[in-house]
Amino acid sequence: MAKILLAEARFYPHLNDMLLEGARTAVEAAGHKHETITVPGALELPAAISLTAKSGRFCAFVALGVVIRGETYHFEIVAEESARALMELSLQGFAIGNGILTVENEAQAIERADPRQGDKGGHAARAALALYDLREKYA
Numbered sequence: 596m597a598k599i600l601l602a603e604a605r606f607y608p609h610l611n612d613m614l615l616e617g618a619r620t621a622v623e624a625a626g627h628k629h630e631t632i633t634v635p636g637a638l639e640l641p642a643a644i645s646l647t648a649k650s651g652r653f654c655a656f657v658a659l660g661v662v663i664r665g666e667t668y669h670f671e672i673v674a675e676e677s678a679r680a681l682m683e684l685s686l687q688g689f690a691i692g693n694g695i696l697t698v699e700n701e702a703q704a705i706e707r708a709d710p711r712q713g714d715k716g717g718h719a720a721r722a723a724l725a726l727y728d729l730r731e732k733y734a
């Protein structure tokens with residue numbers, strides 16, 4: 596049994612609750628344990644994963660958050676930089692699932708976050724577990 600870190604950016608709490616429900620269900624269905632940490636926004640997720648990884652307590656990581664386009668270029672910064680930094684960590688050998696939604700509006704976010712619809716939280720958790728399994732087998 597592995598321990599999976601669920602790192603959530605609680606910028607939109609009601610949307611995050613859906614992502615978390617999907618991710619927790621997926622991790623438990625795979626027979627693993629999980630722990631949740633919370634940061635303010637998606638931009639903090641890569642650093643949160645990097646910092647907690649140093650503890651050596653977690654086998655895989657799931658980044659959960661929602662970025663909704665506003666009026667300025669900030670959307671691009673948050674969406675692109677969070678994904679870029681998570682990818683850099685992944686290529687360093689961390690098993691990470693990216694469950695950060697980058698959407699135009701709340702309706703798009705609900706469709707994707709709801710475990711009974713898009714279940715992107717569950718999808719990100721399964722992605723992290725798939726990488727963890729690969730590392731166990733080949734690394």
Ligand SMILES: Nc1c(NC[C@H](O)[C@H](O)[C@H](O)CO)[nH]c(=O)[nH]c1=O
Binds near residue numbers: 604638673
């Ligand atoms: N606009 C959104 C943000 N912005 C906040 C940043 O992620 C970050 O917390 C801030 O710049 C301080 O470093 N975060 C989201 O998760 N979603 C957004 O839509």
Ligand SMILES: CC(=O)[C@@H](O)COP(=O)(O)O
Binds near residue numbers: 664667
């Ligand atoms: C991530 C965003 O774009 C957003 O929440 C910020 O909105 P704005 O660009 O209107 O300041």
